[in-house]
Amino acid sequence: MAPDGGESADASLAILAEQLAKLKAVLIRVPDQAAAAQAVAELATAKNWKKVAYHGHPLLRPVAAALPCEAWEADASFEKQKLEGCDAGLTTCESIVAQLGAILVSSASSGGRALSILPHVHVVVAEAGQVVPDLGSALALAKARHGDQMPSMLSFITGPSRTGDIERILVLGAHGPKELYLVLVG
Amino acid sequence: MSDSKAIFLKDATVNAADGDQRAFIRKALGGYYLNRDLQKARYRDWERARDAASMAKWSAVNDLADVLEKFVGNFERNGGVVHWARDAAEARAIILKIAEDNKAKAIVKSKCMTSEEIHLNDALEKAGFGVVESDLGEFIQQLRGEAPYHFVFPCMHVKREAISELFTKHLGTAPTDSPEELTMIARRHLRQLYVDADIGITGANFLVAETGQISITENEGNARLTAALPRIHIALSGIEKVVRHLDDLSVLLPMLATAGAGQPMTCYNTLYSGPRKKGECDGPEQFHLVLLDNARTRLLADPEQRDALHCIRCGACLNVCPIFKNIGGLAYGTTYQGPIGSVITPHLRGLKQWNHLSGASSLCGACTDACPVRIDLHHHLLHNRRNAAKESPTLFDRVFHHGFNFVIKRPWLFATGGRIFRATLPLLQKLPVPYMRAWMKTRDLPKAPARSFRDQWKNEHA
Structure with a gap:
């Protein structure tokens, strides 16, 4: 009944x-870790992140070590005012929902609540194996992983922030x- | 006539005659229809998805006491504090007390219709707290000093020129006619407010009993910021927002977005299960949830209209309603506009004062068709009309029903009346009949038949 999420891993990725x-989010496919670090470094240069x-x-x-600009491990010494001044936030995620193009981040996988929302740009580095077909699979996976110790925040991010x-x-x-x-x- | 009815009739008459404004609203909704249909087409079976969504809500609402108790148990186990509010006054008092106990100075709010329902901003401001609405539409409406026009699109009736003027006046920014630039003005203005606020107030779209999480749906990211940066998070929710299982969201979240805004999913759908946990670097120290009844249990006690509590506040019924599109959202004078508002407001605020909204419908059924959780909206409007006629009949109701009763029981009187009516029908066209003048200006009445139906029947079957 819900929109299709793909029967195979390849179909899901497509x-x-x-x-x-469609959501105006940018997907960058890279073969390995080193290429991921390079891709993010190139973004930082192109966008002139400080x-x-x-x-x-x-x-x-x-990835952070390869950046051509200042990199700050936000969850090690969190300061909201300092985070407000950052150009970009770099996080991992829990899973990625093919069906909707939604990325599930959590306060555990993404350095707390603010890192994935306050900076002007959000970059998620993930492995292709984290892609699941649909929303139900992502919720089931979160439940299986965290049990009754859910992170205090789980958030499905579907494209850059927007308003109409x-x-x-659309802006x-x-x-x-x-x-x-x-x-x-991968 | 109740005051609310008099105001409604006056505003509705003025707005319905404003062709410019009506065209503006139709244009604003044009993109929505297109995107909604494109997204619906991606569903393998939209009608079955509606069944599943309505079952998820039915199953929770029909067992509300138990499901709520389970939710509250799990929510508290996660470290949150639950406050029960029987009505708006109790809810306001609870939130004021939290703000006072914590010596709060600045409060930032994300969009929450339940807070409009209890007039929270007024109460906070009177008590001396600064409150800023962070949703762009709500922010604009707050600056305008006006209630939301539509409970999902609060300022859809305001043109960009007016918003530019408003920002120039209140924020001192240069005039612009670019929606993007206007959005960026609000973005820049609000950013520091999230960082500085002590308390963040949000609503809740779903309360998940199984896990004790609350789910918040939004597009802008303002609710995420509101629940991330201030040291106290207060969520305000009606008790009917509960669902049993986390998996119920796998159908409800996409449908809310598709039905409400024509999106596959809104930009941020976030589950909160407590204040900052051990080992987490940010998030609030306290997490309060105010659970509001405010006449919802009264609606629950009505087996005929209980399903109105299934509403997920997507706004789809407003977007398709010919009355909403013609009279606009403000004319309703209610927190919840459009068909769903016309159904529930008489329950929330009294049938006698608000029954006139049951007539604010062409009974076309477009709302019932659009509802993702299958609420029988247009029939509920009829139920309200019937209940109002029983509970507090108007003079017209009484005279008309007695008269009808008297005539229909006397066949000779009925036949005589019919003869007189057939003979005088052409006169109605010529005479300026009150209430019918505007309608008859462009329409002709049908010709009266020479003989009554009963006469014809008698002849045919003699």
């Missing part, structure tokens, strides 16, 4: 790519990130 494009906040996660530390409040005309970057990048490894 649907995901299509959905993300300061990037990142979640202290084994997948992200090498003025004359129902990206209402209060949350104006740009959303998903760097998918």
